[in-house]
Amino acid sequence: MSLPQTFQAALLTGAGAPIEVRDRTPERAGLEPQEVAIKMTATAINPVDWKLRDHPSIFFGDRLPAVLGTDAAGTIHAKGSSVTNLEVGDRVFFQGHLGKYDTSSFQEYARTDAAVVGRTPRNISDEQAAGVSLAGMTAAIGLYHSVGRGLAAPWDDNGGSQAGNGKAIVVLGGSASVGQYVVQLARLSGYSRIVTNASAAHATLLRRLGASTVLDRKTQNSAGDFVQAVGEDIELDCVYDTIGTPETQCLAVEILQKARKVRGGSAGAPSLVVCTHNADDKAVRQGSKLEGGARKVEIKGILAVGPAPEYRNVSEPFYVHVARWLEAGEFVPNSPVVVEGGVHGIEEALRMQKAGVSGAKVVVKF
Template sequence: MSTQQALWLPGIGQDFVVGTKEIDTPDPGQLLVKIISSGLNPLDWKIQDSGYIQFVPSYPAVIGEEAAGTVEAVGEGVTDFKKGDRIFFQAQIGSKFTTFQQYCIVFAYSAAKIPENISFDQAASVQVGIIPFAVALYAQQPEGLAHLAPWLEGGHGKYAGQPIVIMGGTSTLGQYATQLARLSGFSPLITTASFHNTELLSSLGATHVLDRKLSTAALKDAIAKITSTPIALAFDAISLPDTQQTAHDIITAGGTVITVRAPQVDNKSEDKVVQQVVGIIHAPPNRELGKSFMPVLTQWLADGTIKPNTVEVVPGGLNGVSSGLQRLKNNLVNGKKLVVRPWETA
């Protein structure tokens, strides 16, 4: 059996180690993909530090949540992809599917083709960033809010006149949330960020950028000067306890805060919903959403409707993962996505 280089996590709290791993064969409905670029995410260092049994049930394990590459082989029944296609994808759970390695298995329903104007590095930043907001807003309940998606008939601009607040607009999730909210028509579209990112967020669709350091009271006052319509929806792309609390406090009675981490709100009002999104396209209720969205996402990237994050390639291939994750852990990455190239591993 052929082997490859892979980044192994021996156990919780341990250092990553580059080693060998077998190259798997795709089953029906799957693809074997040569990974050209793999994205780094905060969940990766959290798995290393603390372990998440829902993502890594046993060790040693290979982790990594998203990547872009070329199709090397197709499993039985796959008709939408062929050998040589450039694709990007969100990884499934399990070491044969994860992305800190040179090859992995991908479920065809979750993959999207990379348009010619988008690089592998850019494409590797997309799915984990855009899927949480897509699931939160457009998946059926209870996974999402069942809003009509902007890629479906009647969905583009449907929510015009309804305000939204996106906490942490410059984060990877925040940038994609801003763009999807723009396509859905939410207005005013208010984000919180550092002021030096105002131009970036305005280019993505934000109508107003408010200082992320404002107190809750000051943020309420600033929003009241923008709109008299009560805020019924907030998306917290950061989801630290303080940002969750602020989002909770600024929404109106009957409103909803979507978080990407477990809710941690003190004195939660009974008439306000704080709901964590599980931004995974592989969850059975979300697969149809993915099937309808992936071809559109390819087109939107091609025509500039959706703009990928600015990316930075961390040198060293798989050996660069540890330093990149440490930067994420120390909050030293702002407004861009870190990626590694597994085939540059020494």
């Protein structure tokens, strides 16, 4: 019950350097009782991957060579003695723990705790499943963990499936990977009005996923457009900014400050922007200006490392329920753009993701 003694990995050896494929020996081949070893079948590429490839010191320091990749699908190769929820040969999807190289997905095998692994249903391909974990976990932690909105999750027995009833949510960047999952989780949480924006080409998809209104980001991108779409008859619960640029953060703050009815907003209970990046200084200053009766707005940046202990109250039930929703068609994975080649295809996929894709996820097939 262990990882192979050696296997191929796509290694980051220096800032901006091309990924190198080499044989790698895991830091620890034997499995802990609660762990599983996973043979990779597909790994998704996310913006964090090429950003760390270009600037590794911001996270890894001098711990090179590094193994990137935190979003994957595979099959169970081996399992620890206490694992009962998975069997060897099961198809699964999971999130690597950034910085713990044995768990990373840009290699042929990885290890992780069985509690944060989801079964891939038969109606979902490995390439589809590979893009669920990182973006899906970011969406879920932003909505359901106390570091974000702290909403009761739809899997909770205390009314989580109706936690958004009678409320509106604005999702900036609905066609982004995280945005698609936020829209769907908002629907599953019972939000009465889900307002998002995207290019016109993605409007039909987003309505199918659950959006009430899809604004054209080229022609309807002002705070007033969002406020009008939310309406005057409903409370705006929060804004989830899945893009996270200084411009979108400022837009999110402005939406909350201009909306008619907003959760919080007083000096003691600020309105909330959940964001996939750290809070921008300009947006923070804008949200702190209370002149003329402006609402106070707080920006919470999310770093969603699902395998970390502090996030397990969300990540463990996430995998159980998302697997069921995928099978039932209630949760739709990002559409994959597939690159062949396994570890040898990582460099091409990184270039493709950095150049930009719209409404889809770049996925490497092993």
